[in-house]
Amino acid sequence: MELIFEISKPGRSATDISKSDVPVINIDDAIGKKYLRNELDLPEVAEIDLIRHYTNLSRRNFGVDLGFYPLGSCTMKYNPKVNENVAALPGFTGLHPYVDADFAQGNLQLIYEMQKYLCGIFGMAEFTLQPAAGAHGELTGVMMIKKYFEKKGLKRRVILIPDAAHGTNPASSALCGFEVMELRSNSEGGVDIEHLKSLMTEDVAALMLTNPNTLGLFERNIEQVAQIIHDQGGLLYGDGANANAFMGKTRPGDLGFDVIQLNLHKTFSTPHGGGGPGSGPVGVSKALMDFLPVPRIVKTGDNYSWSEKFPDTIGRVRSFYGNFNVIVKAYTYIRSLGAEGLKRATEMAVLNANYVKERLKPYYDLPYDRGCMHECVFSGKRQVAENGVHTTDIAKRLIDYGYHPPTIYFPLIVPEAMMVEPTETESKETLDTFCEAMIAIAREAKENPDGVKNAPQTTPVTRLDEVLAARKPDVCWKKP
Amino acid sequence: MELIFEISKPGRSATDISKSDVPVINIDDAIGKKYLRNELDLPEVAEIDLIRHYTNLSRRNFGVDLGFYPLGSCTMKYNPKVNENVAALPGFTGLHPYVDADFAQGNLQLIYEMQKYLCGIFGMAEFTLQPAAGAHGELTGVMMIKKYFEKKGLKRRVILIPDAAHGTNPASSALCGFEVMELRSNSEGGVDIEHLKSLMTEDVAALMLTNPNTLGLFERNIEQVAQIIHDQGGLLYGDGANANAFMGKTRPGDLGFDVIQLNLHKTFSTPHGGGGPGSGPVGVSKALMDFLPVPRIVKTGDNYSWSEKFPDTIGRVRSFYGNFNVIVKAYTYIRSLGAEGLKRATEMAVLNANYVKERLKPYYDLPYDRGCMHECVFSGKRQVAENGVHTTDIAKRLIDYGYHPPTIYFPLIVPEAMMVEPTETESKETLDTFCEAMIAIAREAKENPDGVKNAPQTTPVTRLDEVLAARKPDVCWKKP
Amino acid sequence: MDYCPHTQDDIKQMQAAIGVAGIDELFADIPQKFRLKQIPDIPSALSEQETVSVMSDLARKNRLPRFSMTGAGAYHHFIPAVVGHIVGRTEFYSAYTPYQAEISQGLLQAIYEYQTMIARLTGTEIANASMYDGASAMTEAAILCAKMSGKTKIIAARSVHPEYRQVLQTYCRANGYTVVELAYDPSGQIDLNALQNELDDQVAAVLVQSPNFFGIIEDISSVADAAHKKGALLVAGFTDSTSLGILRPAGAAGADFVVGEGQSFGNPLNYGGPYLGIFAAREKFMRRIPGRLVGATEDKLGRRGFVLTLQTREQHIRREKATSNICSNEALCALAAGVYLAALGKNLRKLAELNIYKTQYLKNKLLELAGWREVFSAPVYNEFVLSCPDAKKVNEKLKNVGIIGGYELQKDYPELKNSLLFCATEMISKNDMDIVTEIIK
Amino acid sequence: MDYCPHTQDDIKQMQAAIGVAGIDELFADIPQKFRLKQIPDIPSALSEQETVSVMSDLARKNRLPRFSMTGAGAYHHFIPAVVGHIVGRTEFYSAYTPYQAEISQGLLQAIYEYQTMIARLTGTEIANASMYDGASAMTEAAILCAKMSGKTKIIAARSVHPEYRQVLQTYCRANGYTVVELAYDPSGQIDLNALQNELDDQVAAVLVQSPNFFGIIEDISSVADAAHKKGALLVAGFTDSTSLGILRPAGAAGADFVVGEGQSFGNPLNYGGPYLGIFAAREKFMRRIPGRLVGATEDKLGRRGFVLTLQTREQHIRREKATSNICSNEALCALAAGVYLAALGKNLRKLAELNIYKTQYLKNKLLELAGWREVFSAPVYNEFVLSCPDAKKVNEKLKNVGIIGGYELQKDYPELKNSLLFCATEMISKNDMDIVTEIIK
Ligand SMILES: Cc1ncc(COP(=O)(O)O)c(C=O)c1O
Numbered sequence A, B: 001m002e003l004i005f006e007i008s009k010p011g012r013s014a015t016d017i018s019k020s021d022v023p024v025i026n027i028d029d030a031i032g033k034k035y036l037r038n039e040l041d042l043p044e045v046a047e048i049d050l051i052r053h054y055t056n057l058s059r060r061n062f063g064v065d066l067g068f069y070p071l072g073s074c075t076m077k078y079n080p081k082v083n084e085n086v087a088a089l090p091g092f093t094g095l096h097p098y099v100d101a102d103f104a105q106g107n108l109q110l111i112y113e114m115q116k117y118l119c120g121i122f123g124m125a126e127f128t129l130q131p132a133a134g135a136h137g138e139l140t141g142v143m144m145i146k147k148y149f150e151k152k153g154l155k156r157r158v159i160l161i162p163d164a165a166h167g168t169n170p171a172s173s174a175l176c177g178f179e180v181m182e183l184r185s186n187s188e189g190g191v192d193i194e195h196l197k198s199l200m201t202e203d204v205a206a207l208m209l210t211n212p213n214t215l216g217l218f219e220r221n222i223e224q225v226a227q228i229i230h231d232q233g234g235l236l237y238g239d240g241a242n243a244n245a246f247m248g249k250t251r252p253g254d255l256g257f258d259v260i261q262l263n264l265h266k267t268f269s270t271p272h273g274g275g276g277p278g279s280g281p282v283g284v285s286k287a288l289m290d291f292l293p294v295p296r297i298v299k300t301g302d303n304y305s306w307s308e309k310f311p312d313t314i315g316r317v318r319s320f321y322g323n324f325n326v327i328v329k330a331y332t333y334i335r336s337l338g339a340e341g342l343k344r345a346t347e348m349a350v351l352n353a354n355y356v357k358e359r360l361k362p363y364y365d366l367p368y369d370r371g372c373m374h375e376c377v378f379s380g381k382r383q384v385a386e387n388g389v390h391t392t393d394i395a396k397r398l399i400d401y402g403y404h405p406p407t408i409y410f411p412l413i414v415p416e417a418m419m420v421e422p423t424e425t426e427s428k429e430t431l432d433t434f435c436e437a438m439i440a441i442a443r444e445a446k447e448n449p450d451g452v453k454n455a456p457q458t459t460p461v462t463r464l465d466e467v468l469a470a471r472k473p474d475v476c477w478k479k480p
Numbered sequence C, D: 001m002d003y004c005p006h007t008q009d010d011i012k013q014m015q016a017a018i019g020v021a022g023i024d025e026l027f028a029d030i031p032q033k034f035r036l037k038q039i040p041d042i043p044s045a046l047s048e049q050e051t052v053s054v055m056s057d058l059a060r061k062n063r064l065p066r067f068s069m070t071g072a073g074a075y076h077h078f079i080p081a082v083v084g085h086i087v088g089r090t091e092f093y094s095a096y097t098p099y100q101a102e103i104s105q106g107l108l109q110a111i112y113e114y115q116t117m118i119a120r121l122t123g124t125e126i127a128n129a130s131m132y133d134g135a136s137a138m139t140e141a142a143i144l145c146a147k148m149s150g151k152t153k154i155i156a157a158r159s160v161h162p163e164y165r166q167v168l169q170t171y172c173r174a175n176g177y178t179v180v181e182l183a184y185d186p187s188g189q190i191d192l193n194a195l196q197n198e199l200d201d202q203v204a205a206v207l208v209q210s211p212n213f214f215g216i217i218e219d220i221s222s223v224a225d226a227a228h229k230k231g232a233l234l235v236a237g238f239t240d241s242t243s244l245g246i247l248r249p250a251g252a253a254g255a256d257f258v259v260g261e262g263q264s265f266g267n268p269l270n271y272g273g274p275y276l277g278i279f280a281a282r283e284k285f286m287r288r289i290p291g292r293l294v295g296a297t298e299d300k301l302g303r304r305g306f307v308l309t310l311q312t313r314e315q316h317i318r319r320e321k322a323t324s325n326i327c328s329n330e331a332l333c334a335l336a337a338g339v340y341l342a343a344l345g346k347n348l349r350k351l352a353e354l355n356i357y358k359t360q361y362l363k364n365k366l367l368e369l370a371g372w373r374e375v376f377s378a379p380v381y382n383e384f385v386l387s388c389p390d391a392k393k394v395n396e397k398l399k400n401v402g403i404i405g406g407y408e409l410q411k412d413y414p415e416l417k418n419s420l421l422f423c424a425t426e427m428i429s430k431n432d433m434d435i436v437t438e439i440i441k
C-alpha cells in the first residue's frame, strides 16, 4: 500500500481550523522570526483519503477480535466491548489531570477502589496505579526495594533473576543500578534451590520471581524459596504478568512476595492497542508502603484527594496519575466479573492451557512434562532436527491457517520455544481447530518442509527481510 | 464462512440479563400457558464468537470507506465522520417519540430548520420529512397529487412516466391506484415533446420527471414541458434522487415542479447502511401545502410543537416523525457546508462525471454524447457484439481491480447500460485509476474475453448462481 | 468544511480534458433564467469544531428524562455494547444494497441470518430484510392481501396501534380499499362476535396486534380460525418485539403474515426513527411479498454464497407491476436487530420475563393509589391500562420532575377518559417505580 | 457477566482429555495452605446493564468544567472525528506489538508513517514509536546521555515541567546521577550565564523545554552551542506539541534529542493518561535509543513491507544490557497522533496561530484587571504567567461557576507567589474569555 505521504497533494486537508473570533496579530512580530519554522512537511490528504488509507491499513492487521491469538505471556484474552463504551464516557475522558479534586471525585473513587480491589485479589497491603506498563511497574518496584535498604543503611548491589525470566526483569534491575545475577532453573523447570542458596548472600537485595514462571509452571517450592530470601533479609519480588494463572486461586501476598507488579492490560482485559497503552500497578507489603511513589490517594470521610506528603517516597515515576483510562476498563472488568468470575477466568485459562498441552504433546517436544498453569511451552527441536523446519517457519505457517502465532524463542532456556497461552475466553472448538492446524503443520514439516519454510502465502506480503531492515535501517521515509 | 447458527452451542450467550429487583411471579399463571411459546430457537454464542463472526463478515463487505463506489443513481459520496459523531449524541438518540414537546425542543428546532433549509435549496413552499426513503416520498407525493384533484372534484387516472425513469416511479404510482403511461425519450435522451403533447390530456394527473434524468442529462426543454403539463391542469412531479446534480445551481420550484421528493441519504450524505435507512422528504408548492401528511411541526414564538390539525391532509404515512436520526446527519451536512459548500459539491460532482465520460468515451459506447450532469451512462453493446463480453462481466471484472461496479442494466432504454456516478468526493487520482481499469478491461475484453467472463477471482466466492437461488429459494436456514 | 478533494490544479486539468473553459459551461443545459445565484436562508459554513459545538448545543436543548413509563410503539431497552460495535463497522454502514453479491457477502449473510431468526421468532417460514417501520409493514401486508384476493375490505382491530391504523387508512384511501374497525371487548381483546359479524366474502384481511396497543395478549388462534373460515387472511402484528421471546408466535397460531416494529431489537429510541418493519409470512407468499430477500446459493466451485433473490417481485424489474415500491429499506437497523438477537439468544426469554415482573410490580404499585383502577382484564406483556382521577395532572406532576408518565389514551380512544397506558421494561428500577407513587399521591 | 464460552459439557470433555477429575487438580502445584477460598472485598458480579449504570453513575460523579484555562502539560484541543473512527478499528486496538510482521502490516506502516511525521516535526532524523509520556521520554533521554558518555551530571532547567524533573530525579537517584537545576532569567528563558557556569566536563546532558513550563519560547540554538562546546548533549523538550506546528523545531536548532508529551495530537485529556512520549533523535543515536522502531524492508518478491527493527537494543534480546526496559508502550496513542497529524496536515500551523491569537487576547483581557502583571517578558506560545493580588481567590471564584482557572505556580516555584500559568487553546471562545474577567473582578 502507498504511504500517506505518497497520496498527499498540496492544498488538501482532512479537517479545517475555525476562523479566529479574536483579533488576528502578526505572528512574526509577536514571536520573532528566528523562533518560527518556515516549512511544515506533513501529509495533505482529504478526509476520504485519510479514512480509506487507515481503514485499509487496519484490514492488513490481525487482532484478537478476528481470531485466536495465543501469544504466550501476553494474555491476549478477548476484551469486553462494554468496557470500551463506559471508558469512553465524557465524564472519564474529559477531565484535565490538574482539576481541583471537587471536579474529579468519580475518578478518585474509582482509583481508590481499584487499589482496594487489587489488594484483596493479591493479598498486598497497598497498591500504586501510576506505572504505565509492566516494565514500568518493575522499575518502580525495584526502586522501592533499593530505597528499603537505603533506609536501613544497607547497600545491597545484587538482584537475582531466573534464567527463564522475561527480559524486562533484568533490564529494569539494571536501569535501577543493580547488578543482575542469573539463577538456574532445575530439571522440573522450577528454581534450582541449591543454586539459589549458593547465590543468596547479604549482598542480594531481592529475587525477582515470576510465578508461575515463563514456562507456565508454578513454583512448588515457593515457600522454601521465600524462606531462603527472607532469612538473608532479602525481598521477594513478583512479576505479576502471569496473574491470569492464579487470580482467585492464591495470593502472592500469602505466598511471601513483598512486591509485585501487575499488567492490567493482560490479566484485567484491556485492549493491547497494538503495543500499548498498558498499565502496571505495583503492590507492596506493609514493610514497603512508605516508599510508594507519589502522589497517593487519600480518603477523608467520603472525600478523595491526592497527597504528596510521604517523606520516604521514591518520588514520582510518571507525570500525573498513570494510564487512567486503561484503569477504568480494568475496574469495569473487575466489577462485572466479581470474585467468582475472576476465579472462573483463571480456572478456564488453566484448563485451556492444559488441554492444548495434552493435545499437542505427541507432535511437539514438551521440555517440561507436568501440569502447566495458564500457558504451555513447546520446543520445535524435533522439527529442526528431523526436517530442518524451525519454529519461525511453524509460526509463519500458522498464519496461513488463520491464527496469530504463539510467542516464539522465549523463554530463552527452551530451544526453538513455542509459548502458547490460549486464555480463558477461547472455546474448546477454537482450541481444537488450532490444535488440528498445529498437528497438520507437524505433518507438513515432514512431508513438505519447503512449503512450511515458504509460509506465509496468504498475507499481503510474504516473509520480510529483517536482516536487510537492520543492516540498512530505513525508519523515516524520504522523498525519492 | 459458517453461519451464526452453525457456531451456536447450548448454554452460551453474549450478554446476560439482570436479576430481578422486583418479586418474581409465575408466568404460566400470570399469562396462561396457551399464550406462551415453548421453544426459542435462537443462536447461542459467547461475546467473543459474536464479535469475531460479525467482524469477519464485515471484512467480506465493500463500502465507500474502502474504495471507489460509482454506483449510478445512488450517489455514494463519502459521508463525513463528524456527522456520525454528532448524530450519536445521547440528546439525539435518547428521546422517545411521545415525550412532551418540552423535552424535545432541540429535535423540533432541528426538524423545523431542516424543512426551512430544504425549501431554500429547492425553491419549494413547504417540506415534510416523514417519508422513510425516496420511494416512500414518491408515494407520499403522488398521494398528495391524488388528493389535490379529489379536492377539485376531479378524478384523473393517469400518471405519465418517461421510459428512462427509475422503477420506483411507476411502482409508487401504481401503489396509489394510478394508471401509468410511458413517455418516450427523444434522440437526445430528453422528453419527446410531441409524444408528451399527444399523451397529455385532462385525464393525466401528473408527469413524474427525473431531472436530470437517469441518463444524467438535464431536460433542456423543461420550461416547455412544465408548460404543457400545467396548461392541461396537470402537475409536475420531480424525482429529486438526482439533486446532487443541481443543488445550488437551480431550483425545481423555479423550474415549475409542483412536488419533489429528495433522497437525503444520497444528496445530503448520510451513510447508506447497506440498503438503508434513508430519508425521503417531500417538498410542495403552495397549491399542495394543505395536503401534506401529519403531524406537521408548528413554531409559536420560540416554541416548537407537533400539530395534526390540518383537515385536508392525506393523513399519516409513517409512525412517528420519519427517520429522525438520519435527518440529524443531513442537517449537520448542510450546516457544515453552507450555501457555498453545497454548490461546490454539485459543481465537483458534475465535473467528475464529465471527466469520466470524456476519458472513457473512446472505449465504450456513449449512447447520448452530450454534456452530462452528475453521472454518465455507457453501453456495453460494442463489447457484446465484438467479444461476447457483457456488462455483467465488465462489472465483475472491475471488482478484481478493487472497485465497486457502476449501476448496470439501468436505465432500461440503454442496452447493456453502465451508469457511472463518481460523486464530488472523489479525487482526480481516483477517477484516473478507475478509468485506466475500465480501459484495461476494454482491452481484456478483446484479448482475453474468458478472463473477463470468469471474474471476479479476488473475492471470497466467485460468481454466484442467481438462477439456482431463484429456482430453489433458500431464504431461511434449516438445520440439516 | 468541504469534502471535495479537488485542488485548483485538478480542476484546471479536468476542465481541459473535458474541453470547457469553466465550471459554468458544464451547466449550460440549465436555461439562463433558471440559474441560481445563491441558496437563500442557509447559515454560513462551519468548521468541524464549530459543527460539533453547534450540534452539541442543539442536542442539549433536548431534556433527557430520568426515566420513562411510555412505550406505545417505541420501547426503551438495554442495548448490548456489541451491537454498536458491529453496526459501527464501516464496511457495513458505508455500503449500499448488496447488488454485487461477490463483494457483499458479509451483509448478505448477516441478513440471511436475520431472516432466519425472524422467521423462527414469528413462527413463520420466511421474512424479508425489513420494511420502513411497523406501520408500513402492517399496511403493506394488508394491501398485499387485497391485491392477491381482489377483495377490497380490510378489518382492523381498534386495539391496533392508532398510528398504524392511520397509515393503513392513508394507503387504503389512495387505493379505494375500505377499512372497517373492530371493537375490543371488556377484557381488552378483540370482540370475536363483532368479528364474526364483520366477516364477509369481501374481506381480504383481518389485522390484529398481540400484544395489542393496550398491552393485551390476543387469542390469535381463534381470530385466525374465524378469518380463515371466511376466506380472509390474518395479518398479526405485535407492539414490543421482545414479547416474541416468550409469547406463542402468531405464525404458530395460524397467522398468514406476522408484522411489526423491530426497534426493540437493538435500535435506540432516536425520537421515532430509523426503526425497522419486521415482515414475516407463510412460505406460499414468498413470490409476492414486498422488500429484499436474501437467498443462499453456490458459486462456480460449489461454495455457499448469498445473493438478493426473487427480484422479479421488485420495482426495478417489475416497475408498476411490482408487489411494492420499496427500494431503500432499513438494512442497518435489521443488522442491529440480528446482532441483538444473536447476542441475547435464549436470554431473550429471560428478558421478556423480567419485563413481565417489572410490569406487574408497577401495576400493583399504581393500583395502591386512590381512585386508580384496571381498565381491562386479559393478560398483558409489558404494558397495561389504568384509569385514574386525572390523567393529565398525573403526567404533569411526573413531567415536572423529569419523568415520562403514561400514554394518554383519550386522544385516540375518546371512550377511555383519564386512562393511561403504562410500560415497564428492564430499564426501570424498583426504586424508580417506588418514587413514582410518591410523586403522584 | 462472564466471558468464558465453556459449557459444562466442554469442561467435562476437556478434563477427560487432560486426565483430571476436577478443576482443582489443575492447581495441585499450589501448596494447600496457600489456596484461596474466596477473594475478599470485591462487590458481586454485575450484568452488562448493571455495569453500564454503575459506571455511568461513577462518571457522573465527576464534574465537567464549562471550560478550562489550565494547560501545564496536558492540553484541551479539538480532536477531529476521524481519529476516533480509526483508533476504534478493532484490528488495531485488539492487536498487540507487531512481532509477526506479515499479519501486522497495517500497524507497522501506520507507525512508520508516525515516525516520519515526528522526525519532520521535530527537525530530527529518527523517532521511536512512543515512550510512556513526556516525563519518561525526557528522563530516558537524559539517562541515555549519561550511559553513552559515562558522565554522571545532568543539568535541568527549572523551567522544565516540575513533574518531569521529579521523574528525572527519581530515575537519577536510583542510578546515582546528580541533577543540577538551572535558573531562569527575568525574561523567563533559562539563564545562559548560569548555564555556562554549571557546564563542566562531567555534564552528560542539558535539559530544556521550549515552550517551557511558563509558556516561554527558549533560544535553543544558544543553549545547544553552549552545551556542545562543553561536550554535553542537548535534550530539548516542549510542552504543548501543537507548538511544533509553528515554532522552529529544536532539532533544527541543534538539539541532540527532542522529547515531549504527544497528548495534544488527538488524545483526550483522560485525567492524565494514557498519553504518549514523543522521542526523536539524531540519526547517529539510532542504535542506542529506547523503544520500538519500525523499519521498511522487502519481502521475497521485492515488495515493500515493514518490520520491528534494531531489536538488539531491546530488553527481550539484550536483557540487562538493553538501552531501556520499555516493552509495552503507547502504540495506540501514537496511532491517534499519526492520524491527527495526517488529518491536519499543514493546518497544524493554522491551529498554532489560532492558539497564539487566543492566548494574546486572554492575556490582554486579564491584564486589564487591577493589580495583574506580566511576570516574564520573552515571547510565548499558548501559555503565559501573570501575577495577581490573590491567585487562590481567583481560582476559587472561577471554580464556583465551573471554570478551571490558571495553574498556581507557587507550589513548585515558591518565589512566584500569586502567579498563575494560563493556557488558551482553540477550545476557548472570545465569549468565554470575556466572561472570565467579569467573574474575577
Ligand atoms: C512475564 C512478563 N513480565 C513483564 C512484562 C512487561 O510488561 P509490559 O510489556 O507491560 O511492560 C511482560 C510483557 O511483555 C511479560 O510477559
Ligand SMILES: Cc1ncc(COP(=O)(O)O)c(C=O)c1O
Residues within 6 Å of the ligand: B073, B074, B133, B134, B135, B136, B166, B168, B169, B210, B214, B239, B241, B242, B263, B278, B279, B280, C326, C327, C328
Ligand atoms: C432515480 C431514483 N429515484 C428513486 C429512488 C428510490 O429511492 P429510495 O431507494 O430511497 O427509496 C432511487 C434510488 O434507488 C433512484 O435512483
